[in-house]
Amino acid sequence: MxxxxxxxxxxxxxxxxxxxxxxxxxxxxxxxxxxxxxxxxxxxxxxxxxxxxxxxxxxxxxxxxxxxxxxxxxxxxxxxxxxxxxxxxxxxxxxxxxxxxxxxxxxxxxxxxxxxxxxxxxxxxxxxxxxxxxxxxxxxxxxxxxxxxxxxxxxxxxxxxxxxxxxxxxxxxxxxRPELWVDKSFIESIVAGETDAALVCSVPPAEFAGTAGARPRAGHIPGSISLPAAGLVDPTTNAFLRGDELNRAIAPAVAAVGASGHLVTYCGGGIAAAASALALIRAGNEHVSIYDGSLNEWAADASAPLSTPGR
The missing domain is CATH 3.40.250.10 (Rhodanese-like domain)
Structure with a gap:
């Protein structure tokens, strides 16, 4: 062809x-x-x-x-x-x-x-x-x-x-539109409780738990909600979840949003985070940003805290 x-x-x-x-x-x-x-x-x-x-x-x-x-x-x-x-x-x-x-x-x-x-x-x-x-x-x-x-x-x-x-x-x-991105200092302010925003982690569950991963330091940024990007599609058709299925999948992340309504997604390198951002926006959440450095940057800093509930 x-x-x-x-x-x-x-x-x-x-x-x-x-x-x-x-x-x-x-x-x-x-x-x-x-x-x-x-x-x-x-x-x-x-x-x-x-x-x-x-x-x-x-x-x-x-x-x-x-x-x-x-x-x-x-x-x-x-x-x-x-x-x-x-x-x-x-x-x-x-x-x-x-x-x-x-x-x-x-x-x-x-x-x-x-x-x-x-x-x-x-x-x-x-x-x-x-x-x-x-x-x-x-x-x-x-x-x-x-x-x-x-x-x-x-x-x-x-x-x-x-x-x-x-x-x-x-x-x-x-x-x-610079507001669609946040940097490491912004994440630090969330972790410190100085900024009202919910952290949404898009890595697979095992990486979130700290039991797997391709980085020297495993786990997730403290206070994050797990929203694996692979769980946002129908495994049979590869179509994006929609309606009640989508709302159920993102419910924990939406529930974590404070008065600001700000959701910040991240993953390993800003890719899966975009899939989660897409899902959140499709469900009507407009104040969404991506931490572009994600865990590639965060985990490279030995002083940056990581939670590892699976260990």
Missing amino acids: SSPVFSSPVVSTPVVSTPVVSTQWLADHLGSDHLVILDATVFALAPSSTETGAAGPRYLSGRDDYLSKGHIPGAVFAGLIDVFSDPAGDYDFSRPSAELFEAAAASVGIDNSTTVVVYDAVVGQWAARIWWLFRSFGYDDVAVLDGGLAKWHAETRPFATGGTRPRAADGFTTTP
């Missing part, structure tokens, strides 16, 4: 009004003018030993699978490891500067008139990260594909192999 060539729009330019769109919605809009579909797949690999003997997380770009195993027709690969992150950052997937993000968006054919739909081949956390980046740079015409590539494939919808040439873009201009 080869990638189809879209020579003209099938329907008028769509503008998404929700953070998630269905596979049917995307199928109905394939080929639309100014629609850009992004494949943001990254694979997490088993930890490897570093020179110091400590385990460290490893990641593999999904680009090869995108090219050889297939992608949604017209989708452009979005390199989250090396394009939509700051390669000079202190940690994997450090958020890019406005200038780097503008260049990244333009490189995949996105300008300020584009509708963006992003998916991945996992459980949506990588797509959610791209979605959050766009929002944090002031762009809201972006949505995550519900169920991602797995649901698209299960519904026997069309696939294409090989690359897709990005559309010509007029340039992308950002309007940063």
Whole structure:
């Protein structure tokens, strides 16, 4: 199979009004003018030993699978490891500067008139990260594909192999929203009881408990509520939880919110945290931020406290 060539729009330019769109919605809009579909797949690999003997997380770009195993027709690969992150950052997937993000968006054919739909081949956390980046740079015409590539494939919808040439873009201009991020000092103020905000940890349960993990120091930031990103999708369909199921999943986090209504999500490196942020916003919680340094930064500080209830 080869990638189809879209020579003209099938329907008028769509503008998404929700953070998630269905596979049917995307199928109905394939080929639309100014629609850009992004494949943001990254694979997490088993930890490897570093020179110091400590385990460290490893990641593999999904680009090869995108090219050889297939992608949604017209989708452009979005390199989250090396394009939509700051390669000079202190940690994997450090958020890019406005200038780097503008260049990244333009490189995949996105300008300020584009509708963006992003998916991945996992459980949506990588797509959610791209979605959050766009929002944090002031762009809201972006949505995550519900169920991602797995649901698209299960519904026997069309696939294409090989690359897709990005559309010509007029340039992308950002309007940063710094309130969508918090830093380590902000987290310290929450832990100290000086700032009213609820901490939401998106790592798997064993990592939260401190009995597993790919970092030298395990556990979670004290006072955090566990909301594993993998538990926010239907394991059968890969679709995001919705309605009562979603509300039950996020109930402990919502119950922890104080008068400020502020929820701060984190994980290992700001990826799963984006999936939790997406779920919280879909459920109507508007005051959500991500701690971008997450446990990569927090656990690297030997003086920063970690709770390990499983030990």
